[in-house]
Amino acid sequence: xxxxxxxxxxxxxxxxxxxxxxxxxxxxxxxxxxxxxxxxxxxxxxxxxxxxxxxxxxxxxxxxxxxxxxxxxxxxxxxxxxxxxxxxxxxxxxxxxxxxxxxxxxxxxxxxxxxxxxxxxxxxxxxxxxxxxxxxxxxxxxxxxxxxxxxxxxxxxxxxxxxxxxxxxxxxxxxxxxxxxxxxxxxxxxxxxxxxxxxxxxxxxxxxxxxxxxxxxxxxxxxxxxxxxxxxxxxxxxxxxxxxxxxxxxxxxxxxxxxxxxxxxxxxxxxxxxxxxxxxxxxxxxxxxxxxxxxxxx
Numbered sequence: 001x002x003x004x005x006x007x008x009x010x011x012x013x014x015x016x017x018x019x020x021x022x023x024x025x026x027x028x029x030x031x032x033x034x035x036x037x038x039x040x041x042x043x044x045x046x047x048x049x050x051x052x053x054x055x056x057x058x059x060x061x062x063x064x065x066x067x068x069x070x071x072x073x074x075x076x077x078x079x080x081x082x083x084x085x086x087x088x089x090x091x092x093x094x095x096x097x098x099x100x101x102x103x104x105x106x107x108x109x110x111x112x113x114x115x116x117x118x119x120x121x122x123x124x125x126x127x128x129x130x131x132x133x134x135x136x137x138x139x140x141x142x143x144x145x146x147x148x149x150x151x152x153x154x155x156x157x158x159x160x161x162x163x164x165x166x167x168x169x170x171x172x173x174x175x176x177x178x179x180x181x182x183x184x185x186x187x188x189x190x191x192x193x194x195x196x197x198x199x200x201x202x203x204x205x206x207x208x209x210x211x212x213x214x215x216x217x218x219x220x221x222x223x224x225x226x227x228x229x230x231x232x233x234x235x236x237x238x239x240x241x242x243x244x245x246x247x248x249x250x251x252x253x254x255x256x257x258x259x260x261x262x263x264x265x266x267x268x269x270x271x272x273x274x275x276x277x278x279x280x281x282x283x284x285x286x287x288x289x290x291x292x293x294x295x296x297x298x
Contacts, residue, residue, distance in 0.1 A: 002169055006210035009251040019246070020284050023277050024062055026245040027054055029263045031093055031234065033068040033271050035202065041076045044069055046297075048080040051090045055278045056296060058285075064274065065263040066091035066123060070099075071116040078120035093123040093158070097148060100162070100201035102127035106144060113151040123156040124148070125234075125269075127201060128175065130165045138178055145182035149195070157183060158196035158234055158267075163212045164204040172212055176219035180231050193264035196232035202269065207237025210251065217255040224256075233260070236269025242280040245273060 014022055032051045034043060047067060055061040067077050067090060074094050081087050094116040098104030104112075113124050126148045133141050149157050159179040163172050176197055183195045197216055200207035213235045220231045235248060245268060252260050260266050275295045282290040 002211040002214055006214045006251065009210065009254065010247045012247075012250050014246055014250070020281070022246045022249055023242055023280055023284075025261065026242065026249060026268065027274070027277050028062040028065060029267050030064040030274055030277075031066045031068045031236070031267050031269045032064045032274055033202070033236075033269055034073075035068070035070060035095060035099075039070060039073055041073070044073045044076050045080045048077055048084060048086075048090070050274065050296065052081070052084050052086045054274055055281065058281070061278070061281060063090050065267055066093045068093040068095065068125065068269060070094065071096055071112060071119065071121070074116055074119040074121050091122040092120055093125055094119075094121040095125045095127075095201070096121075097124075097126040099125070099127050099160075100203040102129045102162075103131070106147065109144075110147060110151045113148055117151070117153055117155045121155055123158060124152050125158045125160055125198060127160045127162060128179070130162050133175060133178075134165075134167070134171075138174075141175075142178055142182040142185075145179055146185055149183050149186040149188070154188075154190075156190060156193060156195055158198045158232070159183065160198045160201055160236075161216075162201055162204055163199045163209075163216075164206045169211065169215050172215045173219055176216045177223075180219060180223050183231075184227070184229065194230045194232045196234050196267070198234040198236055198269065200235075200237040200269075202237035205238075208235035208239055208269075210247065213248065214251060214255065217252065220260075221256055230259070230265060232265040232267065234267040234269055239268055239270050240272045240276065242273070242277045245277065 051064045051067050096112040097109035161175045279290045
């Protein structure tokens, strides 16, 4: 049923001005990501420039929401965004807690978070211990989320469930509810935006899928109906085309409503999605497709 409902969101007809608005909105919700072993200071500097000005030929295209990097790259990102005059405009997100496995000792995972926040991260993307979750040690997983939330201080927390390893949609829902309630236990309310639940690290397949995202959105909806408190959502991994991003926005709108159609409550974790949106915007404005090699990677 989840798969059938998710598939229905791909059938909506979105054209002309609605498509243009949707693509620009998707760009503003993007966490432009590089999480490679070959990441370098030079690469993330180029990524910062891409984040601030996604389309060098059109300054009206909005900046992305955030740049997502490893903790070692947080300071270079912070320095480059400051140089570009975009500090605070584009947020800095950092993966932590032994990403992507989450199998480090808890003490080291917490140090990972604290060091990333101290370096300037506005947002922390943590991974849960899937082994503990699948073994039924739910209290242990919840307590680790609470401790990471405390270590984040004022930084926003995104809890990565790594849904590709959770095996069933029932487990996805249980993990979503667990993460939402564990974050709420800490009690910190952000002045702007909210904490998030996130599908994937992007290192495991399948990553983000529409049925999985729908189940997580429904968990967010039910929590909001129960408490009046908002939680953000971030599908990540495998969302590569502008068309896919529109399908996800339709799903958010029809599940949670217009209030969630904002970067403060919905993000895409991706790298190649940015350029596909740029190419689609070119097509809408000129009627011609731009070749992939005509759009800068960074």
